[in-house]
Amino acid sequence: AQKITQTQPGMFVQEKEAVTLDCTYDTSDQSYGLFWYKQPSSGEMIFLIYQGSYDEQNATEGRYSLNFQKARKSANLVISASQLGDSAMYFCAMREGLGGYNKLIFGAGTRLAVHP
């Protein structure tokens, strides 16, 4: 069965430094997609970045990059040059298959605190 594991309940980082949030996944499917969402204290879910299982290059979106290690089944989120506004919950999610309805399985999340 699909499973997403985020082993860091909480992380903190100094402003302007980089931070890595861990995510490992378990699936028997060859085709899948991995997502990261940000949830600030206001509660909304904000899409950050996506990686498909067949993508050969790591995804990047501005200050966000996804360190995709397929053999290790890990999809860590790297935030460069942290800002105070990055303080939030971060969720890793997976979707099996690359077409059709994208039913997402979420991890438990990591709370990131950025210190000035």
Next chain:
Amino acid sequence: NAGVTQTPKFQVLKTGQSMTLQCAQDMNHEYMSWYRQDPGMGLRLIHYSVGAGITDQGEVPNGYNVSRSTTEDFPLRLLSAAPSQTSVYFCASSPAGQGADEQYFGPGTRLTVT
């Protein structure tokens, strides 16, 4: 373009009461979903729909009903509220297709059942 809207934002129910959480999207997305988020946990899928007239169960469907009579609307009905249904409920929509079709989430409804 309002995206995904949910009403109400907050709701308090007594055990046994019923209610409907409303969700609407104006992006003409085929797919819509309902999730619940409990403290310390990620989101879990309740029900989803791949188009008008088509719905299916997710991971935690018990105690909830859905219907999809139009592309825009996907209401979630609590039949007889229980304290275990105290949660934050998110509606999401996405276009049909492949690849990075991220789900667009509504702002959420915080429900308390006493």
